[in-house]
Each structure stands twice: as C-alpha cells, then as structure tokens.
Amino acid sequence: MSKSRSTKYSGKKESGTGVRFRDCKVEQKGNDIMAYNAVWLYGQVIEKPVINQRTEDEGAQIKVKILRRPYTNKGGIASGKLYVSTPIVSVTDKSLLLKVAKIRMGDMLSIRGVLSSCDVEKHSVCDCGNAKSALGITTYITALNIRRCEKGIDQYRGFELLKEHVVESNTVVLLGSVCRPPESYEKDRKITSAQYQIAVKSNGKHLDYIWVKNFGKQAAEAMSFKKGDDVFIEGSISTRTISRTEKCDKCGIEYKWDETVAELIPYTSARLPTPRATKAAIQEDN
Numbered sequence: 001m002s003k004s005r006s007t008k009y010s011g012k013k014e015s016g017t018g019v020r021f022r023d024c025k026v027e028q029k030g031n032d033i034m035a036y037n038a039v040w041l042y043g044q045v046i047e048k049p050v051i052n053q054r055t056e057d058e059g060a061q062i063k064v065k066i067l068r069r070p071y072t073n074k075g076g077i078a079s080g081k082l083y084v085s086t087p088i089v090s091v092t093d094k095s096l097l098l099k100v101a102k103i104r105m106g107d108m109l110s111i112r113g114v115l116s117s118c119d120v121e122k123h124s125v126c127d128c129g130n131a132k133s134a135l136g137i138t139t140y141i142t143a144l145n146i147r148r149c150e151k152g153i154d155q156y157r158g159f160e161l162l163k164e165h166v167v168e169s170n171t172v173v174l175l176g177s178v179c180r181p182p183e184s185y186e187k188d189r190k191i192t193s194a195q196y197q198i199a200v201k202s203n204g205k206h207l208d209y210i211w212v213k214n215f216g217k218q219a220a221e222a223m224s225f226k227k228g229d230d231v232f233i234e235g236s237i238s239t240r241t242i243s244r245t246e247k248c249d250k251c252g253i254e255y256k257w258d259e260t261v262a263e264l265i266p267y268t269s270a271r272l273p274t275p276r277a278t279k280a281a282i283q284e285d286n
C-alpha cells in the first residue's frame with residue numbers, strides 16, 4: 001500500500017476569452033457571458049486551519065465538515081438521506097485572514113463564498129519512495145465572508161448542529177456555460193448518472209471550471225446539454241474519495257493512492273434560452 005497524496009495548490013487562475021483548461025475550452029460570447037456563483041455553507045472545522053504567511057501566496061485553507069441531502073422536495077427543501085462532505089475553504093482576503101487566525105478545530109462556521117477551481121499537481125508516493133505527480137483540477141470554496149457561530153464544539157454536538165442547519169447549509173447557485181459535454185454512465189441500459197463540466201465567471205475576469213454530476217432522471221435530462229449552453233444550477237457540494245492505481249516509474253510496482261474530489265450535485269438544473277444577440281451573431285456567421 002502507499003502513502004496518501006498531498007495536494008499542492010498552485011493557485012493559478014486562467015483568464016480572458018477562449019480560455020483553455022487542459023482539453024476543456026469555452027468560447028466567450030463577447031462580454032455577455034452570463035454568470036452567477038454563490039455558495040452558502042454551515043460547517044464544522046475538522047482540521048487545524050493551514051495558514052500560509054509567505055507574501056507571494058498568503059492565504060489559508062480550512063477543511064470543514066458539512067452535510068447535504070440528495071434532492072429537494074416539492075417545496076424546494078432539501079430532503080432524503082444525510083451525506084457528509086468535507087470540502088476545502090480557501091481564504092485569501094486580508095481582513096478574513098485575521099479572523100481565520102482565531103479559528104480552531106471544532107468551531108462552527110457560517111460561510112458565504114464562491115465555488116472555485118484551480119490547476120494542481122497531484123502527488124502520489126510509492127513505497128520505494130519514488131514520487132509521481134500529475135496535473136489535475138481541484139474544486140474548493142473561496143470564502144467571501146466567514147462568521148464563527150460556535151467555538152470548540154465536540155463532534156457529536158457538532159453533528160447535531162449540522163443537522164439543525166441542514167436546510168440552509170451547503171447551497172450552491174451557479175450560472176455558467178457547459179464547456180465539456182455530458183458523459184453518461186449506464187446500468188441495465190438505463191442512465192444512472194451524467195457528468196459534465198461548466199465554466200463559471202465568479203468575480204472579475206477569471207473562469208472556474210466545475211464538475212457537475214447528475215443522477216437518475218436529472219441525468220437523462222442533462223444529456224441534452226450541449227457545449228456552449230448556458231445552464232442554471234441549484235445544488236450542493238459533494239466530496240468523495242477515489243482510489244487510483246499508479247505504476248511506479250522506478251520499481252515498476254503498482255500502488256494505490258486516494259484522491260478526494262469535490263463535485264456539484266444539482267437539485268435542479270435547466271438550460272437557459274440562447275440570448276437574442278448571440279443568436280443573431282450565429283446567424284450572421286452562417
């Protein structure tokens with residue numbers, strides 16, 4: 001078996017028109033790319049926050065435990081079984097960093113932010129000590145505001161509080177463009193899930209690339225989304241651990257390592273009609 005990986009945040013953002021992220025590209029329609037990106041979380045701090053004070057990459061990362069439910073009922077309230085997710089909250093804002101310095105394990109936080117992504121090098125280490133890295137994407141929350149609601153709560157009481165707040169916690173509202181078309185997964189000739197990626201403009205110019213995963217009936221609906229479609233999504237953040245197998249370059253042995261990925265699981269998702277200006281531009285092109 002292997003040592004687990006460590007993920008290094010390069011923090012690099014790509015910006016501009018026709019941005020490329022690996023093999024994923026979105027064409028911006030002039031300046032009228034529609035965008036909205038908002039995240040609300042209520043979570044418990046489960047690891048000591050990592051604070052980096054070097055000026056070039058000053059910032060902090062907080063790992064929080066949050067809950068989510070798989071779907072919403074007819075009234076729009078999250079329902080169904082409770083799932084635990086443990087996303088990373090990144091803090092770069094100077095005034096927020098002062099607050100983060102006081103945050104400890106067990107604290108309950110109310111967070112308002114945006115869903116973000118960045119390019120990372122993911123490392124895995126073989127038992128022989130040989131390290132391998134591969135370029136990947138990581139999804140996290142950039143905090144715009146953090147409020148500490150409770151100090152140093154034990155995990156049992158913490159879980160009770162998470163349950164009490166589950167309705168307003170872990171909510172994501174996004175408006176973005178499909179940049180990688182949906183791929184479906186089937187079982188017994190029925191679509192069970194569909195995965196695609198959307199580009200979202202959060203603040204200023206940069207684009208974030210978010211993985212979206214739909215299940216069941218929603219997955220079948222999502223299969224009609226095309227690259228370039230503007231979609232509106234309300235959902236929640238889910239994290240899961242994927243076990244990867246890697247072959248060591250040095251000793252040739254195959255070893256396993258775990259990667260944690262964060263995805264957006266929609267409660268609702270809908271394609272927006274193409275704006276008239278864009279339609280006109282497309283017709284002119286032809």
Ligand SMILES: [Zn+2]
Binds near residue numbers: 128250251252253
């Ligand atoms: Zn090796």
